Amino acid sequence: MHLYGTQKVNENGHLQIGGVDTMELVKNYGTPLYVYDVQLIRERARSFKHTFEKLGVRSQVAYASKAFSSIAMLNLAEEEGLSLDVVSGGELYTALAAQFPTKKIHFHGNNKSREELLMAIEHKIGCVVVDNFYELDLLTGLCSEKDCKMDILLRITPGIEAHTHDYILTGQEDSKFGFDLQNGQAEEALKLSLESDHVNLLGVHCHIGSQIFETTGFVLAAHKIIDKLHDWEKKYSYFPSVLNLGGGFGIRYTEEDVPLAPSDYVEKIVIEVKRHTESLDLPMPEIWIEPGRSLVGEAGTTLYSIGSSKQVPDVRKYLAVDGGMSDNIRPALYEAKYEAALANRPNDAVEEYVSIAGKCCESGDMLIWDLPLPKTNNDDILAVFCTGAYGYSMSNNYNRIPRPPVVFVENGEAQLVIRRETYEDIIRHDLPYNVNVQS
Numbered sequence: 160m161h162l163y164g165t166q167k168v169n170e171n172g173h174l175q176i177g178g179v180d181t182m183e184l185v186k187n188y189g190t191p192l193y194v195y196d197v198q199l200i201r202e203r204a205r206s207f208k209h210t211f212e213k214l215g216v217r218s219q220v221a222y223a224s225k226a227f228s229s230i231a232m233l234n235l236a237e238e239e240g241l242s243l244d245v246v247s248g249g250e251l252y253t254a255l256a257a258q259f260p261t262k263k264i265h266f267h268g269n270n271k272s273r274e275e276l277l278m279a280i281e282h283k284i285g286c287v288v289v290d291n292f293y294e295l296d297l298l299t300g301l302c303s304e305k306d307c308k309m310d311i312l313l314r315i316t317p318g319i320e321a322h323t324h325d326y327i328l329t330g331q332e333d334s335k336f337g338f339d340l341q342n343g344q345a346e347e348a349l350k351l352s353l354e355s356d357h358v359n360l361l362g363v364h365c366h367i368g369s370q371i372f373e374t375t376g377f378v379l380a381a382h383k384i385i386d387k388l389h390d391w392e393k394k395y396s397y398f399p400s401v402l403n404l405g406g407g408f409g410i411r412y413t414e415e416d417v418p419l420a421p422s423d424y425v426e427k428i429v430i431e432v433k434r435h436t437e438s439l440d441l442p443m444p445e446i447w448i449e450p451g452r453s454l455v456g457e458a459g460t461t462l463y464s465i466g467s468s469k470q471v472p473d474v475r476k477y478l479a480v481d482g483g484m485s486d487n488i489r490p491a492l493y494e495a496k497y498e499a500a501l502a503n504r505p506n507d508a509v510e511e512y513v514s515i516a517g518k519c520c521e522s523g524d525m526l527i528w529d530l531p532l533p534k535t536n537n538d539d540i541l542a543v544f545c546t547g548a549y550g551y552s553m554s555n556n557y558n559r560i561p562r563p564p565v566v567f568v569e570n571g572e573a574q575l576v577i578r579r580e581t582y583e584d585i586i587r588h589d590l591p592y593n594v595n596v597q598s
């Protein structure tokens with residue numbers, strides 16, 4: 160069993176996280192339950208930040224809040240000195256509710272609405288990462304109406320195929336995101352931005368995909384962009400102050416995944432960017448990155464109660480838990496793999512292989528295939544590891560299942576930071592249909 164962060168097997172023989180016995184957590188908060196190891200999140204954030212400091216490079220490390228957005232999480236991000244990437248009015252609203260410093264918020268998205276851009280303008284956020292011509296036109300129009308100027312980055316698609324799942328690739332030419340670097344769109348966007356009195360072009364952005372284990376893709380993207388910036392500097396006498404290389408740094412879900420440490424990703428990429436800019440006699444831009452998964456992924460564990468089981472003779476045994484694709488849709492969506500263990504007796508010997516099913520009415524609602532476990536009973540608690548990124552944030556109410564709560568643990572203390580949804584919450588927005596009422 161691989162233990163993450165502060166996880167250990169304690170004197171009771173139970174899995175402990177952040178100094179708190181997971182059986183205590185189950186007793187106090189029930190299951191399913193998302194548990195976050197706060198110290199591990201802090202360590203990750205510090206590792207990214209300190210590496211930039213060590214290399215003497217001006218930087219911003221923006222937490223990509225799509226990975227897990229909640230007021231408490233954003234409080235933590237602020238405490239650790241991170242900036243913030245939001246991609247919707249809802250994520251921005253959460254940041255405002257958390258009183259996150261607005262100047263450190265970057266607004267992403269490939270189809271920001273007029274209302275969302277107005278929200279960004281009204282709250283004077285740090286910058287908008289402009290994704291397309293429609294948005295550039297909309298934003299300059301709104302800034303003109305409001306008589307203001309917004310700092311922007313242009314999102315560029317560098318034409319890089321990173322090695323990851325097709326659905327989480329974003330840097331290739333045939334992508335819904337960004338201005339294409341090869342076909343002239345990026346240059347056209349640059350010209351329009353430089354001509355506008357209502358946007359201030361801070362620099363360029365690219366994000367090549369997610370769950371990436373090598374630095375080759377990042378370095379290739381940076382090189383392609385810097386080469387183009389070199390041409391543009393000669394043509395337009397413009398060189399950006401910011402190069403944002405996005406997120407996408409991989410984490411360990413299973414033993415098949417061998418990610419680099421955050422410091423290694425940063426160090427390798429920054430050294431290459433420095434080398435390349437120097438070779439072209441260009442200034443070193445400020446480097447921004449946007450890690451999501453790598454800040455929170457390994458810090459999250461989901462605790463489930465074990466319920467029914469079914470033996471398909473000579474094929475497999477299914478073991479069902481009290482959650483599933485409603486709290487972790489990644490296996491169904493990406494065939495994502497996870498490891499798990501019994502939280503109440505993690506060191507017991509393996510006796511069989513079982514496949515962990517969710518409780519949703521969907522054959523594809525399987526969390527883990529062929530998991531080695533001791534023989535289980537209904538008092539057992541299954542801990543699924545590494546669920547901190549895109550677990551809660553992609554959770555849903557399929558089959559009208561309430562979302563589980565989230566607990567932060569640190570230094571032996573547990574704190575509820577998102578409460579469990581109730582059935583009342585589930586019907587909160589429903590209205591009856593009364594055929595006799597015309598409205």
Ligand SMILES: Cc1ncc(COP(=O)(O)O)c(C=O)c1O
Binds near residue numbers: 450452548
């Ligand atoms: C623009 C942008 N930045 C950052 C991220 C965060 O990615 P990850 O969670 O893989 O670090 C994403 C999501 O893939 C993204 O689309």
Ligand SMILES: N[C@@H](CCCC[NH3+])C(=O)O
Binds near residue numbers: 329
């Ligand atoms: N949600 C995805 C990654 C997409 C990231 C957003 N661009 C995942 O769970 O892996």
